[in-house]
Amino acid sequence: MYHLDNDSSVVDMPQTAPVLFTERRWFTEGGDGIQPSYPGADWFNIIQAEMMNVLALANITPDKNQHDQFAQAIRFFSSDYMLMPGIPLPWTRTTIPARYGNRYAFMVGQSFSGLAYPLLAEAYPDLIIPDMIGITIKGTPPGRDPLSYEADGVISHTHGIEIDNTDLGTKQTTENGAHVHTYGVTGDNFSIDNIYRETITDGNNRSTSSAGAHIHNLVLGAHKHLATILATGNTENTVKNRAFNYIVRLY
Template identity: 30%
Template sequence: MATKYLALLTNIGAAKLAKATALGTKVEITQLAVGDGNGVLPTPNPAQTALVHELRRAPLNMLTVDPANASQIIAEQVIPEDVGGWWIREIGLFDKDGDMVAIANCAETYKPQLQEGSGRVQVIRVILIVSSTEAVTLKIDPAVVLATRQYVHSQLRAHEQSRNHPDASTTEKGLVQLSSSVTSDSESQAATSKAVKIAMDNGSARLAKDRNLSDLPNTALARQNLELGDSSTRNVGTTAGTVASGDDARITGAMQKSQNGGDIPDVAKFLQNLGLGEGSALPVGVPVPWPSATPPTGWLKCNGSAFTASQYPKLAQAYPALRLPDLRGEFIRGWDDGRGVDSGRSLLSSQTGMLEKHRHIIVANEGYDAAEEWDIGVIVKSSYVQGRGIDAAAPGTLIASPTLHTKGRIGNTGGTETRPRNIAFNYIVRAA
């Protein structure tokens, strides 16, 4: 049986395809037209430049290489249901220049339109065998074509197998990557069941807010860890075993911080109970003899050392020069304060040693001999009276009694200073 329906390149199409193959360019097929052949099924003629009777021309829906045959190009167009009212007997493919590059006929098909009471989406498909499919541009404009179900299914399959999908975000839908991390703060990943289970297990180990700590497994250990002690379990009251309230005598009878010790009823007893002794009541700055080389806490040695007002503000009031008196090896003398015994002195001023003026009377029975060695010095010489003695009945009265004269030598006696008997103490001063 002779072939009745066929598709072939027109002479123009064959020439353009050959040129494109030789030059490495492409033939861009863009449109497909259908006609009714003026009521007669036409036989395709390569010399044709147009259809016998064209009824509709529109962009291609699809132009692909046949996956089963690499030498075949499949051109497809979808005619919607609201277009028709005529027969389809001939098909033509046109390039971007408007030239018909391929022609075909098909089994006579009536394309109804909806006004006739029936509608059908018509798919027109042309398969061309070419020498080189690389010389044909396989491109369509998806904005102006209709897709067949097969095309949609193929595109969906390709989409499913690809990774070219929009990522989901907190503001846009899309695909999202799964994650089992329970520490991530990512907003572009979704938690897996494993992550949810870990979070739930962690939550089960936490205290529930609405349980008000009733889900504590060991309340005694919890109180111990919080260092609350036994008082946290006792009620407020005034009896034994209770916690004192604000008006409880155990609180109102306590010392108040703002009183600075002024509310102590018996200061002496208070100091005695603290083991401080009466000396602790001395004001800051008063020197006290201490029987040890190390002063107690809060006291400083009177050794002439400097101090700062920021460290000892009260001590600075007693010693504005910010230096302690040096009482090492010194006696303390009362300030004259206008009495006239030791006038001209200022507080904390030092005074050198002095020997009060006095007389020594030396009596010799042979008279003063200038050749003898008299080490008593000028005082002895000026007090010496030749041929005189001392009246025993009236001390201090010189009498003429040569028989009382004696002869002798007087030498230096004594130590390096004049001092009374004493006991050494370490002078200290309250610093705060």
């Protein structure tokens, strides 16, 4: 798009004529006593001024040989009012398409110029684009500032464990013990304690009487065991997720 560019043009836009009609009026070819419409320089100047101001607001330099600049400005404004510089955007690729020019950048913790990108500086006053690699976004809770970083963590909790009681009842030893003990005695008038009262006078060996094979009972009763809960899980806390690369509009 370009302005009037011939020898009939003037440097300064002439003063517009006073308003004649407040309702909308339209062009006509004339006929039936009505003269054909003519726009005149006044109308063309207004239209040209409007369109050139659109390019200026979109920061587009008029180019006489580029005929889609007005369309570019419209596209710029549509994203400009819907998407402010500084908003993190999830992107599906590792590169940014060339058609977006240098208006976007990946969020990898890089610094930027506040003079070159004043709108971005309003979002990030420290002039550093946050590093969003492996980071999710969280609504700012009470007590925290926007853009503050929080490391991963697990909410404080406890674990409960219960091991069923086991009553082992009464156990028995193996059946054994059918044996006797021998002992020797010498000397006259030798007696074995108060229980065994046989007096030995001939110096021969004697044996205790056998109790026969027998068992012993062992009461174990109900009891519990200590338990150790082993660690499990990933190296960090995660939720079900899908990976995107965060990009940000610069201007």
